[in-house]
Amino acid sequence: xxxxxxxxxxxxxxxxxxxxxxxxxxxxxxxxxxxxxxxxxxxxxxxxxxxxxxxxxxxxxxxxxxxxxxxxxxxxxxxxxxxxxxxxxxxxxxxxxxxxxxxxxxxxxxxxxxxxxxxxxxxxxxxxxxxxxxxxxxxxxxxxxxxxxxxxxxxxxxxxxxxxxxxxxxxxxxxxxxxxxxxxxxxxxxxxxxxxxxxxxxxxxxxxxxxxxxxxxxxxxxxxxxxxxxxxxxxxxxxxxxxxxxxxxxxxxxxxxxxxxxxxxxxxxxxxxxxxxxxxxxxxxxxxxxxxxxxxxxxxxxxxxxxxxxxxxxxxxxxxxxxxxxxxxxxxxxxxxxxxxxxxxxxxxxxxxxxxxxxxxxxxxx
Amino acid sequence: xxxxxxxxxxxxxxxxxxxxxxxxxxxxxxxxxxxxxxxxxxxxxxxxxxxxxxxxxxxxxxxxxxxxxxxxxxxxxxxxxxxxxxxxxxxxxxxxxxxxxxx
Numbered sequence: 001x002x003x004x005x006x007x008x009x010x011x012x013x014x015x016x017x018x019x020x021x022x023x024x025x026x027x028x029x030x031x032x033x034x035x036x037x038x039x040x041x042x043x044x045x046x047x048x049x050x051x052x053x054x055x056x057x058x059x060x061x062x063x064x065x066x067x068x069x070x071x072x073x074x075x076x077x078x079x080x081x082x083x084x085x086x087x088x089x090x091x092x093x094x095x096x097x098x099x100x101x102x103x104x105x106x107x108x109x110x111x112x113x114x115x116x117x118x119x120x121x122x123x124x125x126x127x128x129x130x131x132x133x134x135x136x137x138x139x140x141x142x143x144x145x146x147x148x149x150x151x152x153x154x155x156x157x158x159x160x161x162x163x164x165x166x167x168x169x170x171x172x173x174x175x176x177x178x179x180x181x182x183x184x185x186x187x188x189x190x191x192x193x194x195x196x197x198x199x200x201x202x203x204x205x206x207x208x209x210x211x212x213x214x215x216x217x218x219x220x221x222x223x224x225x226x227x228x229x230x231x232x233x234x235x236x237x238x239x240x241x242x243x244x245x246x247x248x249x250x251x252x253x254x255x256x257x258x259x260x261x262x263x264x265x266x267x268x269x270x271x272x273x274x275x276x277x278x279x280x281x282x283x284x285x286x287x288x289x290x291x292x293x294x295x296x297x298x299x300x301x302x303x304x305x306x307x308x309x310x311x312x313x314x315x316x317x318x319x320x321x322x323x324x325x326x327x328x329x330x331x332x333x334x335x336x337x338x339x340x341x342x343x344x345x346x347x348x349x350x351x352x353x354x355x356x357x358x359x360x361x362x363x364x365x366x
Numbered sequence: 367x368x369x370x371x372x373x374x375x376x377x378x379x380x381x382x383x384x385x386x387x388x389x390x391x392x393x394x395x396x397x398x399x400x401x402x403x404x405x406x407x408x409x410x411x412x413x414x415x416x417x418x419x420x421x422x423x424x425x426x427x428x429x430x431x432x433x434x435x436x437x438x439x440x441x442x443x444x445x446x447x448x449x450x451x452x453x454x455x456x457x458x459x460x461x462x463x464x465x466x467x468x469x
Contacts, residue, residue, distance in 0.1 A: 029410065032390065035435075036391075038431060039431045051406060061411045
C-alpha cells in the first residue's frame with residue numbers, strides 16, 4: 001500500500017513540468033514521512049490517512065502546467081501571435097478582390113477572439129461570456145448593415161450579461177438563476193413588443209416578471225401567498241379598469257400590492273428624518289415623471305427611464321466610497337442609448353454608449 | 367469554513383509550532399492533526415511553500431530507520447512573518463469576538 005502511494009505520487013508528478021530534482025525531493029520527503037510512521041508502529045492505513053492522497057497532494061502543491069498542456073500552450077501562443085497577420089491578409093483579400101472593406105474590417109475581431117479561445121480553453125469556463133462582446137458587435141454590424149435594423153438589433157448586446165449569468169449558473173440555484181435573468185428577459189420582451197406592436201400600452205407589464213420571480217425568494221409561506229395574490233389581483237384589476245374605462249388611474253390598483261408589501265414587512269422604508277423625506281421625494285418624483293410623461297406625451301417607450309432617478313439619486317447620495325462613476329455608468333449608458341436611438345433614430349451608433357460601462361470601470365479600477 | 371481562510375490559519379499554526387521546536391514533516395502533521403481538524407493533504411505543500419519563501423530552512427538528521435530525516439527550522443524572515451500573522455490574527459479575532467459578544 002505504501003509502495004503504491006509512492007508509485008502513484010511519482011506517476012502524477014511526472015505529468016507536470018517540474019525539475020527532476022524537485023520531483024525527487026518531494027518523493028524523498030514522502031518516503032521519510034512513511035518511514036516515520038513505520039517507526040512509530042502505525043498501521044499502513046493510518047499512515048496513508050495522515051499524509052493524504054497523492055492526487056490531492058499534487059493538486060495542493062499547485063503545479064500549473066502539465067506537459068501536454070505546455071505543448072498546447074506553445075501552439076496556442078503561436079496562433080495568437082499569428083492572428084493579426086492572418087486577419088490583415090484576409091482583410092486585404094476581401095477588400096481588393098470583393099471591395100468588402102466594410103464590413104471586412106471585422107476580421108480584426110479574430111485577434112481578441114483567438115486570444116480568448118486559446119486562453120480560456122485551458123480554464124474551460126466563461127468562454128462564451130468573454131466572446132459575447134465580439135460576437136454581439138459582429139452580429140450587430142452585419143445584421144444592422146444588411147437590414148438597416150439598428151433598432152431593435154442593439155438588444156443583441158444584452159447577450160453579454162445574459163451569457164455571464166448562464167455561465168455562472170453552477171454558482172446559483174434555479175430560483176436565483178431565473179431571477180437574475182428576469183430583468184433582461186423583461187427588457188427584451190418589452191422592446192420587442194413595443195417594436196412589433198407600435199407602442200403597445202400594456203407591454204410594460206412584462207416587467208412584473210421581475211417582481212413575480214423576486215417574490216419566490218420570500219421565505220415565509222404566508223407572506224409569499226399574500227404577495228403573489230395581491231400582485232395578481234392588482235394586475236387583473238389594472239387590466240380591467242384600463243380595458244373598460246381606459247383611464248390611467250388604473251395604475252392605482254397596484255396600491256393593493258404596495259399595501260400587501262407594507263403589511264408583510266417587505267416594503268419597509270426605514271430612513272430617518274432628512275433621509276426619509278429624500279427617499280420618499282425621489283420615489284414619488286420618479287414615478288410621477290414616469291406616469292406623467294408616459295401618459296401625457298404617450299412616451300411609454302422612454303418614460304421608464306425616469307425610474308432610473310431612484311437608483312441614481314441613491315447612489316449619488318449614499319455611495320461615499322470610490323469608484324464614483326462606475327455604479328452610475330449602466331444607467332447613464334442605457335439612458336443615452338435609448339434617448340439617442342428613440343429621438344434621433346441613431347440606434348446604429350447609440351449602442352456605443354454601452355461601452356461607457358467597461359471604460360469607466362477600467363479607468364476607475366486601481 | 368472557507369478553505370482559503372483555513373489554509374491561512376494552518377500556515378500560521380505551522381509557523382508557530384516550528385518556531386517552538388524544529389520538526390520533521392511527519393511530526394508537524396502529528397502535532398497539527400491532534401489539535402485541529404486539518405486537511406492532511408495541505409500540510410506538506412504548506413511546509414514546502416513556506417520553505418520556498420525562505421521562512422524555513424532545512425537540515426537532515428540521521429534516523430534509526432531508512433534515510434536521514436529532513437527537519438524544518440524557522441528563519442529570521444519566518445519569525446518576522448509569524449509576528450505579522452499573529453498580530454493580524456489577534457486583531458481579526460478581537461473584532462470577531464467584539465461582534466459575537468454583542469449577542
